[in-house]
Amino acid sequence: MKKKLNIGLIGYGFMGRAHSNAFAKVNHFFDLDHQVVLKAVCARDASKVKAFAERWGYESAESDWKKLIERDDIDVIDIATPNNTHAEIAIAAAKAGKWILCEKPLSMDGEEGKRMVDAVAKAKVPNMVWYNYRRVPAVTLAKKLIDDGRLGRIFHYRAKFLQDWTINPELPQGGAALWRLDVKAAGSGVTGDLLAHCIDTAIWLNGGIDKVSAMTETFIKQRPHQLTGKVEKVGIDDACAFLARFKNGSLATFESTRYARGHKALYTFEINGEHASIFWDLHDLHRIQYFDHRDEGQVRGWRSVHVSDGDHPYMKNWWVPGLQIGYEHSFVHQVADFIKGIETGKPASPTFKDALETQYICDAVLKSGKSHQWEKVTSIK
Numbered sequence: 248m249k250k251k252l253n254i255g256l257i258g259y260g261f262m263g264r265a266h267s268n269a270f271a272k273v274n275h276f277f278d279l280d281h282q283v284v285l286k287a288v289c290a291r292d293a294s295k296v297k298a299f300a301e302r303w304g305y306e307s308a309e310s311d312w313k314k315l316i317e318r319d320d321i322d323v324i325d326i327a328t329p330n331n332t333h334a335e336i337a338i339a340a341a342k343a344g345k346w347i348l349c350e351k352p353l354s355m356d357g358e359e360g361k362r363m364v365d366a367v368a369k370a371k372v373p374n375m376v377w378y379n380y381r382r383v384p385a386v387t388l389a390k391k392l393i394d395d396g397r398l399g400r401i402f403h404y405r406a407k408f409l410q411d412w413t414i415n416p417e418l419p420q421g422g423a424a425l426w427r428l429d430v431k432a433a434g435s436g437v438t439g440d441l442l443a444h445c446i447d448t449a450i451w452l453n454g455g456i457d458k459v460s461a462m463t464e465t466f467i468k469q470r471p472h473q474l475t476g477k478v479e480k481v482g483i484d485d486a487c488a489f490l491a492r493f494k495n496g497s498l499a500t501f502e503s504t505r506y507a508r509g510h511k512a513l514y515t516f517e518i519n520g521e522h523a524s525i526f527w528d529l530h531d532l533h534r535i536q537y538f539d540h541r542d543e544g545q546v547r548g549w550r551s552v553h554v555s556d557g558d559h560p561y562m563k564n565w566w567v568p569g570l571q572i573g574y575e576h577s578f579v580h581q582v583a584d585f586i587k588g589i590e591t592g593k594p595a596s597p598t599f600k601d602a603l604e605t606q607y608i609c610d611a612v613l614k615s616g617k618s619h620q621w622e623k624v625t626s627i628k
């Protein structure tokens with residue numbers, strides 16, 4: 248008999264759906280000692296949350312997250328709500344002894360993130376942050392190739408995350424679906440929303456970042472606010488580009504914007520090492536491009552590796568070799584690794600503490616965007 252693991256999900260938007268899909272599938276594809284149970288979902292609108300529960304197979308619904316945390320029949324609290332709610336919910340869940348999954352970015356800023364890290368450490372509860380790109384098999388393969396030493400010394404890291412959905416100046420800020428434009432709900436703009444992903448992948452693949460020099464811009468300075476109905480100042484960064492020096496001596500450029508006409512979610516990174524280079528593109532997420540200078544000259548060139556064979560990360564759990572998987576599977580992998588980590592006593596990353604490192608880098612980037620100086624990244628104690 249498997250042990251039941253009762254999930255209490257908070258938030259049923261984009262990520263609430265991605266997580267629910269992962270919880271529903273994980274036991275079909277991964278061997279775990281626990282059986283995930285969709286026990287309860289919570290959001291503020293009682294009738295909408297009930298409809299979501301019925302559609303996705305949750306046993307019950309709540310409209311107040313505090314009530315959900317009080318319930319004895321909930322083991323895991325999964326936070327899929329806007330950024331300004333993460334800390335309060337996570338700290339309460341830790342005090343109640345729940346296991347915690349929290350969406351990224353961990354917090355509004357490093358100071359708040361540190362309080363969350365302290366809370367889970369004090370309560371000794373398992374915790375993880377949904378930086379799901381680590382678990383796209385091609386990205387996991389890139390990590391393996393780097394750790395195996397195939398690239399040799401790394402010189403350059405280059406990442407971009409480009410979108411175009413906020414160019415219209417009439418687009419309001421705040422409220423349902425548009426909380427990302429409201430600094431009070433989001434904490435920052437593209438830095439915490441998109442670059443946080445790029446930074447998490449980068450520090451996982453290439454180690455810590457020592458200092459950064461950034462430029463940020465808010466192209467549309469005022470927007471109507473959906474909740475107040477008034478035209479209000481926009482407080483988020485619409486675009487951000489920064490230079491970084493990694494602790495291993497390599498140099499990096501990061502760029503993100505929601506003003507790159509034609510791009511919806513173009514996340515790419517390239518890493519150049521002494522022997523080899525790797526390039527990855529979210530639009531072609533099941534491939535990595537790999538160049539190895541040590542190949543015989545006549546056939547040397549960029550290879551496009553279709554990451555779908557049984558010996559590629561995670562792939563033996565899915566279909567037959569050659570058949571690819573997609574975006575949603577990275578969340579299934581993350582749940583599987585989280586549970587496996589608890590079962591084996593080797594917690595899966597990124598934990599809250601790992602995600603705090605990204606938060607500190609975001610803080611330094613935003614600070615540099617204002618100071619126009621290089622800023623040192625606070626180190627994790």
Ligand SMILES: NC(=O)c1ccc[n+]([C@@H]2O[C@H](COP(=O)([O-])OP(=O)(O)OC[C@H]3O[C@@H](n4cnc5c(N)ncnc54)[C@H](O)[C@@H]3O)[C@@H](O)[C@H]2O)c1
Pocket residue numbers: 257258259260261262263289290291312327328329330332350351352377378379423424425426440
């Ligand atoms: N890992 C990823 O790739 C990824 C992608 C998108 C979003 N995110 C993160 O996930 C989180 C949610 O983003 P989203 O795109 O799903 O947002 P969304 O707007 O689609 O959904 C947010 C949900 O939270 C609910 N909510 C808001 N305040 C609440 C409260 N006080 N109590 C209960 N429910 C509340 C809303 O009703 C809604 O269901 C954010 O932190 C975001 O940064 C991560």
